[in-house]
Amino acid sequence: xxxxxxxxxxxxxxxxxxxxxxxxxxxxxxxxxxxxxxxxxxxxxxxxxxxxxxxxxxxxxxxxxxxxxxxxxxxxx
Amino acid sequence: xxxxxxxxxxxxxxxxxxxxxxxxxxxxxxxxxxxxxxxxxxxxxxxxxxxxxxxxxxxxxxxxxxxxxxxxxxxxxxxxxxxxxxxxxxxxxxxxxxxxxxxxxxxxxxxxxxxxxxxxxxxxxxxxxxxxxxxxxxxxxxxxxxxxxxxxxxxxxxxxxxxxxxxxxxxxxxxxxxxxxxxxxxxxxxxxxxxxxxxxxxxxxxxxxxxxxxxxxxxxxxxxxxxxxxxxxxxxxxxxxxxxxxxxxxxxxxxxxxxxxxxxxxxxxxxxxxxxxxxxxxxxxxxxxxxxxxxxxxxxxxxxxxxxxxxxxxxxxxxxxxxxxxxxxxxxxxxxxxxxxxxxxxxxxxxxxxxxxxxxxxxxxxxxxxxxxxxxxxxxxxxxxxxxxxxxxxxxxxxxxxxxxxxxxxxxxxxxxxxxxxxxxxxxxxxxxxxxxxxxxxxxxxxxxxxxxxxxxxxxxxxxxxxxxxxxx
Numbered sequence: 263x264x265x266x267x268x269x270x271x272x273x274x275x276x277x278x279x280x281x282x283x284x285x286x287x288x289x290x291x292x293x294x295x296x297x298x299x300x301x302x303x304x305x306x307x308x309x310x311x312x313x314x315x316x317x318x319x320x321x322x323x324x325x326x327x328x329x330x331x332x333x334x335x336x337x338x339x
Numbered sequence: 340x341x342x343x344x345x346x347x348x349x350x351x352x353x354x355x356x357x358x359x360x361x362x363x364x365x366x367x368x369x370x371x372x373x374x375x376x377x378x379x380x381x382x383x384x385x386x387x388x389x390x391x392x393x394x395x396x397x398x399x400x401x402x403x404x405x406x407x408x409x410x411x412x413x414x415x416x417x418x419x420x421x422x423x424x425x426x427x428x429x430x431x432x433x434x435x436x437x438x439x440x441x442x443x444x445x446x447x448x449x450x451x452x453x454x455x456x457x458x459x460x461x462x463x464x465x466x467x468x469x470x471x472x473x474x475x476x477x478x479x480x481x482x483x484x485x486x487x488x489x490x491x492x493x494x495x496x497x498x499x500x501x502x503x504x505x506x507x508x509x510x511x512x513x514x515x516x517x518x519x520x521x522x523x524x525x526x527x528x529x530x531x532x533x534x535x536x537x538x539x540x541x542x543x544x545x546x547x548x549x550x551x552x553x554x555x556x557x558x559x560x561x562x563x564x565x566x567x568x569x570x571x572x573x574x575x576x577x578x579x580x581x582x583x584x585x586x587x588x589x590x591x592x593x594x595x596x597x598x599x600x601x602x603x604x605x606x607x608x609x610x611x612x613x614x615x616x617x618x619x620x621x622x623x624x625x626x627x628x629x630x631x632x633x634x635x636x637x638x639x640x641x642x643x644x645x646x647x648x649x650x651x652x653x654x655x656x657x658x659x660x661x662x663x664x665x666x667x668x669x670x671x672x673x674x675x676x677x678x679x680x681x682x683x684x685x686x687x688x689x690x691x692x693x694x695x696x697x698x699x700x701x702x703x704x705x706x707x708x709x710x711x712x713x714x715x716x717x718x719x720x721x722x723x724x725x726x727x728x729x730x731x732x733x734x735x736x737x738x739x740x741x742x743x744x745x746x747x748x749x750x751x752x753x754x755x756x757x758x759x760x761x762x763x764x765x766x767x768x769x770x771x772x773x774x775x776x777x778x779x780x781x782x783x784x785x786x787x788x789x790x791x792x793x794x795x796x797x798x799x800x801x802x803x804x805x806x807x808x809x810x811x812x
Contacts, residue, residue: 266681271681274680274681275680278680280680281662282664282677286664286673286674287677289670289673289674289677289678290674290677290678290680292674293674293677293678294678294681296738297643297646297678300642300646301643301647301686303640303643304640304643304644304647304686304689304690304693305686305689307640307689307693307696309692309693309696315692315695315696316692317688317691317692319695319698320691320694320695320698321532321575321752323695323698323702323752323777324530324531324532324751324752324777324778325532325577325578325777326777327776327777327779328698328701328702328705328753328776328777328778328779329702330702
């Protein structure tokens with residue numbers, strides 16, 4: 263999978279209506295390139311549609327002392 | 340005679356009770372330690388000397404009249420992202436250099452109501468992110484050329500250097516436990532939502548925690564007893580009643596099952612840290628704990644999930660000052676803010692959902708054990724001038740390793756206690772963490788206290804601090 267280029271980032275910044283100097287843009291891209299392999303790994307993890315996991319489950323699990331309210335299947339990485 | 344500044348909060352309270360020392364004397368002792376060390380360490384941003392001495396006199400009256408409160412007369416400091424009414428709260432940034440909040444953070448009110456004395460506002464990485472603050476780096480009292488870690492840099496360094504017995508820090512990816520480990524002190528990130536965050540400059544509403552830093556687990560337990568509990572002003576605050584975390588501290592580890600993860604935490608670790616963790620495991624096993632190996636595969640996602648969430652929420656929170664990016668203090672701070680703009684909504688939402696996948700893996704592990712024992716950090720404190728971690732023969736950047744051992748407990752909301760576990764060959768602190776299921780904060784403290792009863796690593800004084808005590812000039 264190809265990496266985003268400086269032009270990609272420039273277009274995104276323009277679309278977000280933010281101004282970034284060339285130096286900041288280069289730095290942002292540099293940081294993204296270092297981080298990208300981990301991000302790609304995360305993107306490979308497909309979460310189920312049925313028996314959906316949603317962000318509120320996180321909070322509920324904590325309130326419940328670290329126990330699932332109902333058993334859920336573990337997504338396959 | 341031992342200086343009062345050398346004593347823990349628990350020891351000070353015992354002396355006050357016996358009328359062998361007074362809060363005023365303790366505050367003066369901390370102030371003279373600051374006078375000696377601050378020009379070099381730079382842990383303190385604002386000192387409340389006169390105000391604190393006046394409050395100490397009031398505290399003394401309560402002790403004399405037999406009406407002391409839980410932490411009466413204990414001097415403490417607060418990281419400078421924690422709001423203090425009428426006292427500037429800079430966030431470590433030039434942007435908020437003149438910001439004076441009109442109300443206290445919830446944790447400051449709670450400490451004040453139990454008699455603790457706010458003596459200083461302490462250094463923080465800028466907005467609790469990055470590497471340093473606008474107000475310069477904080478020296479590590481064990482070796483001034485090394486970083487104190489962060490982002491609660493001033494809290495850790497001031498407690499390690501005996502400038503204060505107790506401090507408040509905050510922890511989004513490890514910001515209490517990283518500097519606690521590097522500076523050889525005890526730091527605690529409680530269960531997510533146990534301690535209210537109202538009045539604290541946010542970095543990530545999903546991951547931010549606030550907690551105590553001290554030189555013993557006993558002190559942590561005293562402080563947690565005061566600051567934990569529901570506050571309706573914090574939407575993440577749990578509906579938990581008040582607990583006494585000092586109760587049960589002495590129960591020991593006999594019969595407890597302690598889990599040693601086979602994966603992630605030991606995949607990338609300096610041999611000295613590895614040896615320190617194994618030593619701690621042996622010590623706790625000798626004390627009666629059962630050691631069980633466990634597997635927590637989803638930890639492998641923690642870096643990607645954590646940084647994605649942190650970046651996205653940081654970008655959202657800082658949109659009001661984004662056009663002042665060039666005023667952010669360090670190249671790393673500016674880079675983080677610039678990079679944070681490019682996290683996609685889908686990546687952010689995926690990360691928020693994967694948090695629960697990681698939690699489910701921990702749930703499986705905690706079905707077999709009562710608590711986990713893991714390294715505090717992958718290596719010792721890096722040098723201030725390059726911030727490179729050495730792990731065996733290899734070097735890694737700050738961003739690669741700084742949160743590797745700690746972030747996963749922010750993601751899951753699991754409480755995690757960092758404890759000193761010895762010194763490396765070059766005299767730098769090594770650490771371990773004890774983690775337990777959410778709301779089992781007392782189990783972390785019980786194991787940590789047992790460890791500190793059978794070892795003395797937490798009592799070691801940094802060489803620089805000792806040297807300054809001998810030769811103040």
